[in-house]
Amino acid sequence: MKILVCISHVPDTTSKINFTDGDTKFDTNGVQFVINPNDEFGLTRAMWFKEKQGASVTVVNVGEADTEPTLRRALAIGADEAIRINTKPTDGFFVAKQLAAIAKDFDLVIAGRESIDYNGGMVPGMLATLIDANFVNNCISLEVEGQTATAIREIDGGKETLKTSFPLVIGGQKGLVEESDLKIPNMRGIMMARKKSLDVKEPVDGGNATKAVSFEKPAPKGDVKMVSPDNLDELVNLLHNDAKVI
Amino acid sequence: MSVLVYTETENGKLKKTAFEVASYAKGVADMLGTSVTAVAVNADDVSELGKYGVEKVLTVSNDKLNNFNAKAYADVLKQAAEKESSKVVVVSSSANAKFLAPILAVNLNAGYASNVVALPESDSPFKVKRTAFTNKAFNVTEITTDVKLVGLSKNAFGLKESDGAASTEDFSPSLNDADFTTEVSSVDKVTGKVPIADAEIVVSGGRGLKGPENWGMVEELADVLGAATACSKPVSDMGWRPHSEHVGQTGKPVASNLYIAIGISGAIQHLAGINASKVKVVINNDPEAPFFKAADYGVVGDAFEVVPQLIEKLKEFKANNA
Numbered sequence: 001m002k003i004l005v006c007i008s009h010v011p012d013t014t015s016k017i018n019f020t021d022g023d024t025k026f027d028t029n030g031v032q033f034v035i036n037p038n039d040e041f042g043l044t045r046a047m048w049f050k051e052k053q054g055a056s057v058t059v060v061n062v063g064e065a066d067t068e069p070t071l072r073r074a075l076a077i078g079a080d081e082a083i084r085i086n087t088k089p090t091d092g093f094f095v096a097k098q099l100a101a102i103a104k105d106f107d108l109v110i111a112g113r114e115s116i117d118y119n120g121g122m123v124p125g126m127l128a129t130l131i132d133a134n135f136v137n138n139c140i141s142l143e144v145e146g147q148t149a150t151a152i153r154e155i156d157g158g159k160e161t162l163k164t165s166f167p168l169v170i171g172g173q174k175g176l177v178e179e180s181d182l183k184i185p186n187m188r189g190i191m192m193a194r195k196k197s198l199d200v201k202e203p204v205d206g207g208n209a210t211k212a213v214s215f216e217k218p219a220p221k222g223d224v225k226m227v228s229p230d231n232l233d234e235l236v237n238l239l240h241n242d243a244k245v246i
Numbered sequence: 247m248s249v250l251v252y253t254e255t256e257n258g259k260l261k262k263t264a265f266e267v268a269s270y271a272k273g274v275a276d277m278l279g280t281s282v283t284a285v286a287v288n289a290d291d292v293s294e295l296g297k298y299g300v301e302k303v304l305t306v307s308n309d310k311l312n313n314f315n316a317k318a319y320a321d322v323l324k325q326a327a328e329k330e331s332s333k334v335v336v337v338s339s340s341a342n343a344k345f346l347a348p349i350l351a352v353n354l355n356a357g358y359a360s361n362v363v364a365l366p367e368s369d370s371p372f373k374v375k376r377t378a379f380t381n382k383a384f385n386v387t388e389i390t391t392d393v394k395l396v397g398l399s400k401n402a403f404g405l406k407e408s409d410g411a412a413s414t415e416d417f418s419p420s421l422n423d424a425d426f427t428t429e430v431s432s433v434d435k436v437t438g439k440v441p442i443a444d445a446e447i448v449v450s451g452g453r454g455l456k457g458p459e460n461w462g463m464v465e466e467l468a469d470v471l472g473a474a475t476a477c478s479k480p481v482s483d484m485g486w487r488p489h490s491e492h493v494g495q496t497g498k499p500v501a502s503n504l505y506i507a508i509g510i511s512g513a514i515q516h517l518a519g520i521n522a523s524k525v526k527v528v529i530n531n532d533p534e535a536p537f538f539k540a541a542d543y544g545v546v547g548d549a550f551e552v553v554p555q556l557i558e559k560l561k562e563f564k565a566n567n568a
Contacts, residue, residue: 017382125348137345157441164428209357229547245504
């Protein structure tokens, strides 16, 4: 089984979000970049398939040279090899087309349901459709037997079990593995990662379908109104008469 | 050229989000000088859509579509969009809509903007405002393709009633076997509880509640309010509550009218996930908890005293306002 894990290079979840160049660009100053959390759950599940079912695991990122530490980290966690497609990931459709150019060689593609920066939530489904693969989104469990797979996806208010087959693309999230299963690379992994192949490929043609024009931060919040714990009638009253939410 | 909107149903009934996306589609159609066509699959009664600006409903009846199937549903919508020559297609942010939207985008060669929170700032160029960085920011996105796909954030636009009645037309798209290569083998829906995605009120508990055995009062408060229950990340990581209740940056987003946080300090990742909620109430015994800065109403006090009292007050209120 050949597995491709798509890795987004995103700001750490604790990052303060600021913009530069007249609010047209994300300010990377002082920001720590990490493997997108949704992708990391998928990578860890891929490691399980490697250990238990002898799968090979390739990681891929669409990005410029500054994303290589993130790919090296994925190699240190245990991926066999890495590919970087050398272009700025400017639009979900564009990124999906870049991934489609290499994904045909794999049985299973694991991506995160969305990146935590742009939250587009479109690359896995677009990729699946471009390469004519099956697709399961919001995937919280994945088992493979031969060419067939059983996946559980989260739905609004529950979950659903799906039977499907390779080639398969999943949009994964927490549940694929537990938070406690995530691996912190050890020194041996880090040393080995330096020797593993990181292949840089040039992008294929493929126009953008969207363009990020500008960014803004939410308006600052008004002051909190404090209510005494001895006067909860007031809270009920405020929620009913002022906020009108009950 | 009408604006096409996918109006979702559950067990044959239109969902509330269907009326919200219909209202939004009407707003877009007014900007473009056109009308709204809705697509409803296996719906019992679609007449109510007329009240939210839909002029025509394409009704699809097909037993093969009894279970949601993203590929097949995307195929239905693609054929409907082509039939109507639609340039703008609107879907919701439900789990199902987010599943089918990227498939539909490729099939229509359409640019897709998800998590959109307002009507287009302009229709040519077509620019929409959406959330990004998990609600820590907004992003204005221009969709540059001929056909545009808009995913509307939940509870961002609201319902807009207008006068009108919708006509219906039977629509029988041709589906093929390739649409059904992924099959649903079982559906496990929690019954008798409000899903977070559909909830107008969410009651959420954090580590301050000390253990899973103390969730009875969270559930009771949720019951009184007809609310969904949720939790912070540490609580789900420790296994006190299921992952499906984890709200925050790596969990579920919450966009309810009212969010009540009990014993949650308010880590930046949690705040990002619930930021789209309209009114936030924070109950915490630590007056320095960062969540108070993001709250509309705060109570500094012991949750084990405050919550039971609040439940009683709300029961009285409900009894008097029934």
